[in-house]
Amino acid sequence: MPAPVSSIKIIALAAIGILIVVFAILLAVFHNDLLAIAMPIAERIAKLPMSFLIALVLIAASSIPPLLGQDPLALLIGAVWGLNVGFWTVVCGIFIGETIAFMAYRYFLEQKAQEFREHHEEHYGTFVKIVEEGSYPLIWLIRLSFLPTHFTTVFFATLPELSYIGWAIAFWLSCFKYLVPVYAGYCIVHNKSSAANIVGIVLSIVVTLGTLAFLIVRYKAIKNSTLEDSTNSTSDVLNHLESQPTDSIDLRHLEQTSEQNETDNSERKHLLSHQH
Template sequence: MAPPTRNGPDPTRDVETEYQPVNWKRLFLAPKYLVWWIIGIIVLVLTILITIHHDQVVAYLRPFSEKVRDLPAGWIIPIVILVVISFPPLFGHEIIALLCGVVYGLWIGFGIVAAGTFIGEIGTWFAFQYLFRKKAVKLERTNLNYGALARLTRDGGFWIVLVIRFSAIPSHFCTAVFSTCGVNFWYFAIATFLTLPKQIFLVYLGVLLVQEKPDNSAKNIVFGVAFAITIFMAVYIWWKMRSIKKLLLQEQEERKRSRLVDLPPKRDSAEVSLPGGGDVADRDEQWLLSGQAQREREFEMLSRQEEGTIEGVSVREADPWTSDRSSDKNSRLDLADTEYHGRPH
């Protein structure tokens, strides 16, 4: 019986797993993954370029953003965009947050980004829970990293979920894991809400971009603090996952050993049990031994027959079958002689 966790019993402790090393050659060269690798490379390149040249990107998009701001209920548009790009593999969350800081200022911009982020994460939760649950269960049984993160979130409870949300681990990936490995929904929702202040860093950077005399030192401090917090949390999660990986591999080996111990001993085809009791191997062995003894007995009798007696007994008398035949023949001869002499002549 699996030991209970803070969220209830862990349903995967007694489930068969098959953690194997990643076949990187197959992963990179398999035709079915080629399209995904191309998309991933494009997304990565665009993300790097946007991160490096975010000032130019924001300046280019600023006129359009100001037109959106002047529309009635125009603030809903960035919220909708944030909700849509919350579903992987879409990206661009950082650019929208910077634009909100540029166009709406710090607090209104933060409110818009927080609302779009929260609604988007909730939508991602339900999408993965209902559409990709079977895939996630299979992945947890075969992928060691995914399995370790899933076990960590189940055993760690709310605080681990909160730390992961604060870390540098991509939020979309975390949401996918949380929604498919049994994390309580309210733990996830509260942790997501409490980590929304992370978004204020991006909004504040947007505010700094439009200052007449931009304070690069302030921008660098904001970047440094946000980077340090997220990296520290990520290292802590990695350290916890490292110990859980060892535990998962140990549990897998223990299940394999117990399965081998519980199996009945392997039988050859000659050891199949028979209805009459015993098995073929035992009965064959008995037959071979009895046949060998009979042959030895016959050989001994033949060798002594040449000497005329076996331990002082006539060979004919020593053989019960021959002796019975001789006595039976003599009895018939005596009976015939008696009948002959008793008849009148």
Template sequence: KKNKKDNAPKETNYQPVNWKKIFLSPKYIPWHILFIAIGVATVIITIKHDQVVAALRPWSMKVRDLPAGWLIPIAILIVISFPPLFGHEIVALLCGVVYGLWIGFAIVAAGTFIGEIGTWFAFKYALRRKGANLERTNLNYGALARLTRDGGFWIVLIIRFSAIPAHFSTAVFSTCDVNFWFFVIATLLSLPKQIFLVYLGVLLVQERKDSSTQTIMFVTVFVVTIVMAGWIWFKMNKIKKVLLEEQAAREAAKEKEQE
């Protein structure tokens, strides 16, 4: 049986990021505009989430009254699972507002899980060549790929619980041959963190606002995800040094052969 490590790239070309080229090249301007728009929208939604939820609540109540209306938020969550789309947080909050804690959580968990599976297959089969090229040329991508290959299930699970964006980690998992069932189990086990957003939606419609509960939840989830992301980043930095050393050794060997 072929070892997963055999799928790691034999040749790499990690180069320092040319930020001047990225920021000044005309072909990247549409991407800059898109990312700025997404960033601004994310900040507004984060700061004004109460108002956003209040504005969308009437529409959400109409959706709830439709036959099988609960399928609509599931479908929306599946669609926005594919980068660069966003809005997962608002949908989860609305599910808490409209459906309550447990039904809302079930809807969010179903949409999130199916969306992640869809993203996995999209990257594995439609974007595999792009992923392989990123692993050869992007040091961060290559380091995370090496970490997941060497670390197995527990690393995959920690990454799923961390603050590392799910879109990025799913792309890495699918293109560097992480066991599909490891990915499925880790994704299922990390779904309970979605209940945090749903519960915030529930709190938004309570007559008595418990700000201390919201604060404790925010702080707890924030600390756990950031600590896990920090640990992953620490491990990745160590692997980056190894990858650069391996690349330098290959280049030195080639030069020696040509002499």
């Protein structure tokens, strides 16, 4: 017997969380190989005037769905442009890119936003309730985690209750999370092994898994509550019908049957009289 759709979706969400963690671990393990490939190109770009603007445009573009690559680019920017310039380049670039995505889906891509709602129709309303319950603290926590922003930004854009200002405040209050990949790139180039970087990665993973677990738990609770309410409503209707007096129902049925029989008999008599 196939698993319920809700269970499949929950398993899918858990799988996404695991993939994010695996990606973060692989990035931490193979960052040297990635930098060895990309560093020569990045160093040539860094020699150009106002080169950080090129990096800003690249990471802004990677923040607009369906393009990818925020974390590797942030790592590279930290390695080439350093901790200070690199961090603000990454944060401003991502903010610009995600602002474009937010505004586009809210005001210019209404059909796409509607398709997004319809594609996730079965579960969209549930997640809206979760966000409404958690309000801005939950929005901030989702922003702070490393859940895919290509999904969360589009989701937030489809919520009329969430203003752009509210979303922007949540972004800036959580932007320090981008220190993790930028500082990792900076440490690699300067041959530093910092405990702070390891702590940052671990905290990011913990926050992401914690947020994902909270969303799954609340999702199941709201789904079960909705199912229970629906069951109770159906039971109330059945109880109401059962409470109706059966005598009056049977009497009406007998009266209708009697009237029908009288009509049939009169028609037969009429036909017989014509035959004679």
